[in-house]
Amino acid sequence: MKLIIDTDCGIDDAVAIMMALAHPDVEVIGITTVSGNVDVAQVTENVLGLLAYFDRSDIPVYHGASHALLQGAVRASGVHGDNGLGGVELPPTSGARRPEPAPVGLAELLRANPGATVLTLGPMTNLAMSLNLFPDAVSRIGRLVAMGGGIDVGNVTRFAEFNFYADPEAVQFVLDRGVPMEVVPWDACIEHELSRDDLSAVGLRDGRASELFFRLQDFVLARSQHVYGRPFTRHPDPLAMAYAINPGVAAQIRRTGLTMELGNGTLRGASVRTDGEQVRAVMSIRRDAYFAILRRIGDL
Ligand code: RIB
Ligand code: CA
Numbered sequence: 001m002k003l004i005i006d007t008d009c010g011i012d013d014a015v016a017i018m019m020a021l022a023h024p025d026v027e028v029i030g031i032t033t034v035s036g037n038v039d040v041a042q043v044t045e046n047v048l049g050l051l052a053y054f055d056r057s058d059i060p061v062y063h064g065a066s067h068a069l070l071q072g073a074v075r076a077s078g079v080h081g082d083n084g085l086g087g088v089e090l091p092p093t094s095g096a097r098r099p100e101p102a103p104v105g106l107a108e109l110l111r112a113n114p115g116a117t118v119l120t121l122g123p124m125t126n127l128a129m130s131l132n133l134f135p136d137a138v139s140r141i142g143r144l145v146a147m148g149g150g151i152d153v154g155n156v157t158r159f160a161e162f163n164f165y166a167d168p169e170a171v172q173f174v175l176d177r178g179v180p181m182e183v184v185p186w187d188a189c190i191e192h193e194l195s196r197d198d199l200s201a202v203g204l205r206d207g208r209a210s211e212l213f214f215r216l217q218d219f220v221l222a223r224s225q226h227v228y229g230r231p232f233t234r235h236p237d238p239l240a241m242a243y244a245i246n247p248g249v250a251a252q253i254r255r256t257g258l259t260m261e262l263g264n265g266t267l268r269g270a271s272v273r274t275d276g277e278q279v280r281a282v283m284s285i286r287r288d289a290y291f292a293i294l295r296r297i298g299d300l
Contacts, residue, residue, distance in 0.1 A: 008036025008122025010080035032102035049090030057095035064102025068167035086219025128170035147240035149271035165269030205298030
């Protein structure tokens with residue numbers, strides 16, 4: 001599968017990108033960056049550094065939106081650390097981002113690769129801007145898979161999940177274009193609280209990729225020990241990546257309509273179920289099937 005990854009490259013995004021690089025059935029044709037976990041300048045630096053680390057600077061990187069369409073910046077540096085990678089420093093890279101901004105890059109990649117899969121792992125700002133500038137790109141999207149939303153749960157508020165909360169107008173704009181959307185919401189993520197023993201049991205082959213994977217987990221494990229009194233991590237973006245690669249990892253999918261709460265009240269950023277079937281919401285993912293894809297990171 002030809003895959004375009006749109007990311008606000010935090011720790012879990014980095015793991016998801018490593019899964020894509022490792023999987024034999026995936027050709028990453030481009031990565032677009034957006035502000036989210038950290039500012040887009042840091043996101044782009046993280047992506048370039050990660051690609052250089054695995055000698056994949058051939059993959060084009062397009063620098064994207066610094067802010068949501070309407071609201072001010074929402075960050076998650078508390079969860080991902082100031083540099084977005086839990087303090088993990090990647091070697092400086094000579095790799096350079098492409099000159100075109102991400103919304104243009106997205107449209108160009110789809111024009112050259114009609115039917116490609118677009119996977120958004122952060123706020124949907126770039127995709128909304130791209131489909132606004134290039135409406136014909138809608139027909140060239142093979143699959144749109146998004147990590148985001150919460151059907152019955154949220155993580156920023158009780159009602160809203162970070163990616164959709166950070167730019168709800170962007171999500172609504174994309175929904176209004178009629179794009180069939182496959183969503184891996186927070187509901188599918190919260191059942192997978194992974195301890196270090198769980199991560200060790202995945203069976204990644206020892207090597208520099210496995211070493212980087214565990215270094216990336218250290219910050220989250222330490223933070224959860226401090227905040228919750230027990231060390232665990234969650235893998236929202238890697239779960240979404242696994243589903244994009246193999247929809248068979250899904251244990252339960254709900255067909256539904258979806259609309260975003262755009263008011264300025266308590267419900268802002270909530271993804272609300274409506275009549276309709278535009279959205280496939282992946283409500284649960286099988287852990288063994290997920291681990292089978294995650295394990296391939298060790299082969300990088
Ligand atoms: O709510 C989880 C999402 O927010 C993930 O994409 C994580 O990287 C953060 O962006
Ligand atoms: Ca993300």
